[in-house]
Amino acid sequence: MKLRLAIVGAGPAGIYAADILLKQERAFDVSIDLFERLPAPYGLVRYGVAPDHPRIKGIINALRDVLDRGDIRIFGNVNFGTDVTLDDLKQHYHAVIFSTGAVRDAPLGIEGVDLDGSYGAADFVNWFDGHPDVPRTWPLEAREIAVLGNGNVALDVARMLVKHPEDLLPTEIPDNVYDGLAASPVTDVHVFGRRGPAQVKFTPLELRELGELRDVDMILHDEDFDYDDASKAAVASNKQVMVIDRVLQAWRKRETGSASRRLHLHFYAKPLGLVDDGTGKVSAFRYERTRPDGEGGVEGTGEIREIPIQAFYRAVGYFGSPLDGVPFDEEHGVIPNHEGQVLHSESNEIVPGVYATGWIKRGPVGLIGHTKSDAMETISHLVSDQSNWWSPSHPDEESVEALLTERGVRFTTLDGWHRLDEHELSLGTERGRERVKVVPREEMVEVSLGGADPVVDAPTVDA
Structure with missing residues (x-):
């Protein structure tokens, strides 16, 4: 038995959930795909904290170590609800964890x-x-x-x-x-x-x-x-x-x-x-x-x-944002859940195969330590919930890439993120700085996919 798991959101919450599941003792194999609507991972650590915070580099290094093991796939530049839907995930995975945060x-x-x-x-x-x-x-x-x-x-x-x-x-x-x-x-x-x-x-x-x-x-x-x-x-x-x-x-x-x-x-x-x-x-x-x-x-x-x-x-x-086909608490801005098991809004009954972790689960409070304990709680239920998992018709890993390619989605991968990461570092080197972040989405995707070196349209800043 192999659990095919989708995680929507490649910030700390999603990456920690994947890491905890892979390290946990269990009676089945696991294959995990992370879906991220941005071309780059790390969520609020990259896009929600001031750039002069000294601790951020350490957090990003820890997340990078998890991804660079190579046992988690990333599909970046993929928007849940349009590029891939909940019905799509049910055809290709046994369960999904939403870790979309609050933006x-x-x-x-x-x-x-x-x-x-x-x-x-x-x-x-x-x-x-x-x-x-x-x-x-x-x-x-x-x-x-x-x-x-x-x-x-x-x-x-x-x-x-x-x-x-x-x-x-x-x-x-x-x-x-x-x-x-x-x-x-x-x-x-x-x-x-x-x-x-x-x-x-x-x-x-x-x-x-x-x-x-x-x-x-x-x-x-x-x-x-x-x-x-x-x-x-x-x-x-x-x-x-x-x-x-x-x-x-x-x-x-x-x-x-x-x-x-x-x-x-x-x-x-x-x-x-x-x-x-x-x-x-x-x-x-x-x-x-x-x-x-x-x-x-x-x-x-x-x-x-x-x-x-x-x-x-x-x-x-x-405040959290609603997701297509997923229950949502408009008053609190979270997905209604019991310890990460998603609940129907009206009946409070468990929604089979659907889980949540991070800020979309508990609201935008707490630091990274809370995110880890959140993920442990959610993963604990996921592992013991085999009777509630979906029965996908196409659980093979290649079918997901084929689906996205067929729909014309220009998705990025872990290799693509490495290319973008190296490109940003090289832009920094040219300016005597550690890194210069690429801003336009199309430019991020182009670099990630290995296109020709783009022309940076912002002026050079001398250090």
Whole structure:
């Protein structure tokens, strides 16, 4: 008996699920195909994290080691729902795991959120990470910018907006992104959180990175550091909160006033709305000052404040996207499931042969460690669910390639990813950098398929 398994989504969640299954003791052989709608693997590690994060290289190296063993096939540039459907998978596999993540911005219900100059963090992250399916340019015309959110995505967005672009040249930042950031007139970036400094969702490493920015003053406000008993207890009892507090307290003592750019951290700020300048553009961020409620939460004070801005970014969370033929929870943005076993939306009965892992399974929370434990749980059910597997009519490996070829899908493979990877590294070498990421999808596919060296249409950036 051989399990033919399809995994839709070649980010960390999908790759870890494949790796865990291949290493697990089982009474049957396994053959795994990863389907990815982008021409390159790694998902949010490649397209969802700021390029100057030091830990990303280690994560990508671990994922590369898994793929380079050669026991997992990749079909890149294949879109589930059009190039290949759920019915197709049932004809060629015994089961499928969806690991498609969460790539949309969660909604924010405040007045003026649709004004010109109001953006979702996910869209901005896609742009500065060189995602092939977003516009090549981004409107960076604001001097004063607000970022709403107290998690690591908010820090990424704020850091990329305020950091001097030449300091990003050691990274794999695409040329068009460098050019856009270099033209930005920004002087002030304001980060707002609903609760206090002891309740933030930042991790210490990401927070520390902010304080290392060249020619950027960190601006904090004394009124935010009058801790109540709950905040004092959080600092005293939680090592991570203690480190975060230590970093913030050190920034409060710094001299400011000499830098050309400023990063302001505001706490106890409940968003109320964005102010229209009369022409449909953002002119200010309006919020209510909150205060501790004594139990770790906050309550309103009735004091309304406004800060002048010309751009606003909401970093309030990611949201999953529905998949053709697969149950979907519209309220939470996930595939309904029990420990990774997908459930019918109405009856809560198990859908045979269909599983989920990662953010599309549990929502966009947690780090890589959570992704691994997620995958272990899902794989455990998959292995013990043989009676629920599909009975494919064409389980042979060659039939899938034939299907995609017949439909004219220009799919990429692991060898193709190696070609693209080497090409990006060579572009970096030419510019005295480690890597320059290729952005246009067609160019990615052309390089992956072994076509002639394409002409890079973005200008060269000198290191």
